[in-house]
Amino acid sequence: MGKAELRSFGKPDEVREFPKGRLEVVKIGGATVGRAIFEPGWRWATSVQPIAQTKSCEAPHFQYHVAGVLKVVMDGGAVLECHPGDVSLLPSGHDAWVVGDEVAIVVDFQGMVDYAKAH
Template identity: 55%
Template sequence: MQTTEHQSFGKPTEVREFPHGRAEILSVGDSDIGRLILQPGWRWSVDIKPFAGTDSCLAPHFQYHVSGLLHIRMDDGTEFDAGPGDVTSLPQGHDAWVVGDEPVVVVDWYGATDYAREPEVEHMGTA
């Protein structure tokens, strides 16, 4: 059963720092919602790829663009810019980067659960 909840990005459940940005995660009900704050110079293939370990972003996203300009390049060659007021639905397989000198802020309704999460390290037992 769904319950009433009130959360704020002023007090996120979790903050994940990465080069040129951070992801603020809110856990609401059964969902994680992310506010991504990406600074000028941020690019997925440079700043997040080391966490992901994949050639392109495999997390699908459903995002509302609050501020700044984000250039998105899909693996199929499709490219476009997304800016304030835009909503993007991105399947897996893309790169993206900040265009210009203004930080990009997006609210990601789908895809934030594992975004920029450090990979879990397996600990080997000792004999």
């Protein structure tokens, strides 16, 4: 049997800041989990793209939406609007932005290992 572990976003292993947002990362059980906080006006193309230096977000995401609304447009044209309580699975190749005046918070279980890190 493995050992039980407990981690908290109140004491993350790493914090990555970018314009109009930040990512808090915890490592647990060999996995990396991220809590992203996106302020009103945040958009991947203007806040993270200059760091990633890719055409669109290449990180795949499997995430739970805690607060706020995110609009996601896939490179292929599909559009999703993610609300609190939603779970989204996003493959590589998308842009996203906060809709409205509320902070958007997501907990991501897949795509935050290199998110918002300079390459």
